[in-house]
Amino acid sequence: MPSPPGGFEVPLWRALTVFRLASLAYVCALAVRDADRYAHPYAVGALILVMMAWTGVTAIGYARPDWRRWPLLLADLVVVLAVVLATPWVVGRAALGHGVPTMGVAWMAGPVLAWAVAGGRRRGTVAAVLVAGADLATRERIGQSSFTGVILMLLAGVVVGHVARLAASAEERLQRAVELEAATRERERLARGIHDSVLQVLALVQRRGADLPGEAGELARLAGEQEAALRALIAGVGPAGTSIPDLAEAVDLRTLLGRYASAAVALSAPATPVPLPRRVAGELAAATGAALDNVGRHAGGRAWVLIEDEGETVTVSIRDEGPGIPDGRLTEAAAQGRLGVTQSIRGRVADLGGTVRIVSAPDAGTEIELTVPRSAR
Numbered sequence: 001m002p003s004p005p006g007g008f009e010v011p012l013w014r015a016l017t018v019f020r021l022a023s024l025a026y027v028c029a030l031a032v033r034d035a036d037r038y039a040h041p042y043a044v045g046a047l048i049l050v051m052m053a054w055t056g057v058t059a060i061g062y063a064r065p066d067w068r069r070w071p072l073l074l075a076d077l078v079v080v081l082a083v084v085l086a087t088p089w090v091v092g093r094a095a096l097g098h099g100v101p102t103m104g105v106a107w108m109a110g111p112v113l114a115w116a117v118a119g120g121r122r123r124g125t126v127a128a129v130l131v132a133g134a135d136l137a138t139r140e141r142i143g144q145s146s147f148t149g150v151i152l153m154l155l156a157g158v159v160v161g162h163v164a165r166l167a168a169s170a171e172e173r174l175q176r177a178v179e180l181e182a183a184t185r186e187r188e189r190l191a192r193g194i195h196d197s198v199l200q201v202l203a204l205v206q207r208r209g210a211d212l213p214g215e216a217g218e219l220a221r222l223a224g225e226q227e228a229a230l231r232a233l234i235a236g237v238g239p240a241g242t243s244i245p246d247l248a249e250a251v252d253l254r255t256l257l258g259r260y261a262s263a264a265v266a267l268s269a270p271a272t273p274v275p276l277p278r279r280v281a282g283e284l285a286a287a288t289g290a291a292l293d294n295v296g297r298h299a300g301g302r303a304w305v306l307i308e309d310e311g312e313t314v315t316v317s318i319r320d321e322g323p324g325i326p327d328g329r330l331t332e333a334a335a336q337g338r339l340g341v342t343q344s345i346r347g348r349v350a351d352l353g354g355t356v357r358i359v360s361a362p363d364a365g366t367e368i369e370l371t372v373p374r375s376a377r
Contacts, residue, residue, distance in 0.1 A: 008167035012117045012160070013068070017059045019113065023106040024055050034100050039092025047083060047090055047103055054079050058110065068118055076111040077127060084108050084134045093140060102138060104131075109153055116161035124157030202227035250275040253307060253314065256285035260292055260305065269307040274314060276374065283348045284316060284372055290344035291318040291368050298322060299366065312374055313354075319367040325360040345370070 031044055038044045058076055061067040087102040096102070108131050116124025132150040136142055202223045209220025253274040261267040276284070288305065295303045299322020306317040345368070346356050354372030 008171040009117060009164060012164055012167065013062045016062060016110070016113050016117060020055050020058065020107065020110045023109070024051060027051065027103065027105050027107050030101055030105065034095070037095045037098070037100050038090065039095060040090045043086075043090040044103070047086060050079075051083060051103075051107060055107075055110075058114070062114065073111070073115055073118060076114055077130065080104065080108050080111050080131060081134050084131065084138060087138045096138070097140060102135065104135065108135065109156060112153055112157045113160050116157045117164045119161070120165045121158050121161035124161035125154060128153045128157035199227055199230060202230070249278045251278050251281045253281045253284065253316075256281050257288060257305060257307060257316070260289060264296075264301070265292060265303045265305060267305045267307075270309050272309075274307055274309045276314060276372075280352055280372060280374075283352055284314070284354075284370060287345045287348040287370055288316050288318060290348075291370075295320045295322065295366075313371050314374060315369055315371045317367060317369050319365060321365040324362045324364055325358070325366055326362070 028048060031038075031048055035041055035044075054076075058072070061072045084102065084104045087104065088096065091100055091103060102108075112124060112127045112131055115127035128150075132153050136146060136150065139146055206220050206224035206227060209216045209223070211217070212220065253276050254269045257267060257269070292303055292305070295318070299320040301321055304317075304319045306319075308315040308317070349356050349370050349372060352372045354370065357369040357371075358366065359369075360366040
């Protein structure tokens, strides 16, 4: 089974909660030890209560994937910066000058690690710089030990961010591997049924009609070609005996749809390439071909195909000037087992996480819009 989104990052968020609890316990131990050296002991106690409350809030918030976003991340950083900047007043500069630790100590690294897990090295570095800058601003004298803490915080942000990105990348690769395995098993299941039915019928048509004249001979030739193509498909190779290409490789959608352009089909496309993963582009092109096939069989006349690259999504529109689709016709066709629109068009696009919009009116033609996300599932 594929792992849930962000599944590989869950242990990192749990480890962050453990770190914040442990660092908070360390802050409490130091507060007990240095209580008689603080300028405002009661303010220190109040500040520790705030730190405890905020540790609980982040533990609950970061445990929920929907909450691991900018509002909580920014609030986390602001609260920690406020605690760090309050140190000179509650602890006292005299106590700080005599070596009393700041209030944040290790606890202030919490948002740095959270930003790193949520956004990688860059976010972790930004948070580390802000927290380290606030910590340095509270000190009257900056020595080697101060810079050591800054460097350690920067390293933590970079390393944890890098590990988080590696986890996300590994999860994506695992998901693709699971999908490929599922597709392979489905192809093998279909191949067993196809081999004993469709392939044998096509071979029979090809043998019986090979020597017949006219349309019968042409039908036999087409049956032979389809038999060969179907055998290649279920064997996992392309039409020329080459291996099936990498489905994640980017191809230009304009090239795939260009083969449909003809005197009866006008294609309009952007002047620049429209790159899509090969699988996405192939399925979208196949759905477009199925729509054009319906135009040829039911509408006749000309058809217009428009490609729109909208950044996050790509839309292909197919329009004709035929008689339109009567109300209830698609439902009736599906009930009769004619699944051209249901499977060849809607099914393909739905598998890519996209949407299909069909607009039709009597004697006003039909327009089909196929919209898929650029990084389709």
